[in-house]
Amino acid sequence: IEVTRLIAANSEVRKQVREETKWSEKEASGLVLKFDEPVPDPGGLAEFRMNYFGRPTPIHQQAAVAALEDFTNNYVFIFGPTGMGKDTLSGDYAAWRLCPDRTGLRCGWVMKTGPKAARRLGRLGRYMTDPVAIRRAPDRTPGGAKPSRSLIDDYGPFKWEPGMVWEDGTEVHRPAWASDQMYFVRAVAPEQDPNWQAIGVEQSVYGDRIDEGVCSDIFDLENQKSPTERANQIRWFNGTFHSRLDEAGRLVMIGTWLPIEHNYEPILERYTADARVLKVDRYGPGTYTKYSNGVAVVIVKAITQHPDTGEDVSYWPDRFPLEDPLVSPDERRRVVADTLSD
Numbered sequence: 001i002e003v004t005r006l007i008a009a010n011s012e013v014r015k016q017v018r019e020e021t022k023w024s025e026k027e028a029s030g031l032v033l034k035f036d037e038p039v040p041d042p043g044g045l046a047e048f049r050m051n052y053f054g055r056p057t058p059i060h061q062q063a064a065v066a067a068l069e070d071f072t073n074n075y076v077f078i079f080g081p082t083g084m085g086k087d088t089l090s091g092d093y094a095a096w097r098l099c100p101d102r103t104g105l106r107c108g109w110v111m112k113t114g115p116k117a118a119r120r121l122g123r124l125g126r127y128m129t130d131p132v133a134i135r136r137a138p139d140r141t142p143g144g145a146k147p148s149r150s151l152i153d154d155y156g157p158f159k160w161e162p163g164m165v166w167e168d169g170t171e172v173h174r175p176a177w178a179s180d181q182m183y184f185v186r187a188v189a190p191e192q193d194p195n196w197q198a199i200g201v202e203q204s205v206y207g208d209r210i211d212e213g214v215c216s217d218i219f220d221l222e223n224q225k226s227p228t229e230r231a232n233q234i235r236w237f238n239g240t241f242h243s244r245l246d247e248a249g250r251l252v253m254i255g256t257w258l259p260i261e262h263n264y265e266p267i268l269e270r271y272t273a274d275a276r277v278l279k280v281d282r283y284g285p286g287t288y289t290k291y292s293n294g295v296a297v298v299i300v301k302a303i304t305q306h307p308d309t310g311e312d313v314s315y316w317p318d319r320f321p322l323e324d325p326l327v328s329p330d331e332r333r334r335v336v337a338d339t340l341s342d
Contacts, residue, residue, distance in 0.1 A: 031163045033172060033185065040154045042100045045069055049092040052099075052134070052151050053127070056143040060315045061089055063286030063298045068093050068252070073296040075271050078254040079264070080286075080300030084316065086254040087216050091124050093252065094214055098196060099128070099155040104189035107196045108210040108244070112218055114200030118180040120216070121198040125182060127151055128158040142318035158184045181206065202236045205244040213245050215253040224262045233263055271295045285315035 042048045045065050046057040057065055064078045064086075080086055094107050109124075111117035126133040128151055138144040152158070160183065164172035175183045180198040189195050193207030201218050224230060245251060255264055275291035282288075286300040303312050303322075314320045 031161065032165055032167060033157070034167050037186070039100050039102060040149075042096055045093060045096050048096045049089075050145075051149040052095070052147050052154075053092055054137050054145045054147045055088070055092065055141055058085075058142070058316060058318070059284035060084055060286055060300050062283040063281065063288040063300065064089060066281065066283065067288050067290075067296040067298050070290070070296065071250075072294060073290065074249075074294035075251045076253070076296045076298070077264075077268055077271070078252070078298040078300075079257050080254075080298075081302040081315065082256050083320065084300055086256075087120070090214050090216055090252060090254050091120070094196070094212065095124065095127065095151070097212055098184070098187075099151050099158070101187050104187045105195065105212060106189045106193050106207065106210045107212040107214060108199050108205060108241075109196065110199045110201065110213065110215040110218055110241070112201055112220060112223060114180065114198060114203050117198035117200055117216075121182070121196065122179060124196075125159075125177070128156060128182075140319075155186075158182070158186070160185050199241075201233055202240075205240060207244070209246045209249070210244050211246050211249045213241065213249065213251045215251070215255075217255050218253075219255060219258065219263050221258060221260065224258060224260055230261070230263050234266065237263075237267065268297065272297065285313075 043051070045068055046062075049055045049057065060080070061084070064076075064080075067073055067076050067078070078086055078090075094109065098105055098107055109117055109121055111120060131150070131152060134147060134150050134152060137146045157164075159177055160172060160174035164185070166172060172185060174185055174188070175181075175192075175194075177183065181194040182196040183189075183192075184195040187195060189207075191208040193209070197206055197210075199205055201223070219233070223233070253264075253267070257264060271293070272291055272295055275293040275295055278290045278292055280287060280289050285302075285304045286298060289297045289299075291297070300315055302315050302320075304315065305312060312322055314322045
């Protein structure tokens with residue numbers, strides 16, 4: 001009897017050791033999540049993108065940052081030349097809003113087509129899942145540096161993995177990510193909606209509501225040629241898209257003003273026609289106009305004039321200088337203006 005008791009006790013000890021070992025392995029691999037993990041203050045948008053993406057905020061983007069950081073602006077429109085980093089800035093903005101969040105914010109990332117939006121969402125998702133990607137300095141970014149902080153370490157994990165448990169041993173249940181939908185582990189959205197989803201123009205919006213609708217270059221020279229297509233897009237924007245944008249939600253629309261008839265114009269007119277201008281701030285080549293109805297409009301010109309000398313100045317001299325010893329000033333100005341779609 002004593003031998004049997006000792007064998008049983010030894011077996012129980014081995015079982016306990018195995019369980020403790022498995023638990024230690026889970027903890028080491030990041031699969032054990034604490035309920036009340038502290039959330040670092042992300043700071044302002046410019047600080048956040050430098051810390052976590054290694055991207056500085058040049059002067060031509062500062063008007064946009066000022067408009068985005070003012071949360072009395074429910075509708076933010078940002079128009080500027082091709083190449084100014086609008087899409088990158090808006091992606092950093094969405095990460096700034098979503099990553100530190102624990103309330104379950106829902107963001108719809110809208111682009112011209114669904115597949116294009118999904119590809120962009122996938123690139124953004126790498127910063128939330130790939131420890132290597134988040135340590136790299138950004139390419140082709142003047143003043144860029146290796147990030148000093150990690151989204152995963154400070155706010156993650158974001159993506160559910162098999163075997164994840166809470167610190168009390170209960171399993172973590174979240175949907176797996178799809179190419180067009182992300183469900184965050186630590187911020188369960190209402191109605192089990194995705195935290196971040198990719199949407200194409202005229203496509204359906206998944207879930208009950210979205211809190212942040214970011215529209216990135218949804219209109220261009222290709223999809224603005226047909227009056228019928230433009231009319232369908234406006235109906236979708238005013239109907240399907242707006243019906244899902246929460247009453248307290250925020251719209252951020254970025255794009256390049258086009259030299260043909262386009263839908264940015266009637267949309268902007270809808271939001272600003274009857275509103276009073278509260279202030280106009282200038283940041284280098286960027287102008288930030290704030291309206292009385294919660295609308296902000298940022299315009300960045302490709303070429304401006306120096307206030308003292310009157311000479312032409314590129315909006316981003318480090319990337320698009322006007323000076324070139326091999327090209328005449330007039331020709332260089334024409335090429336830059338065409339390239340940047342002023």
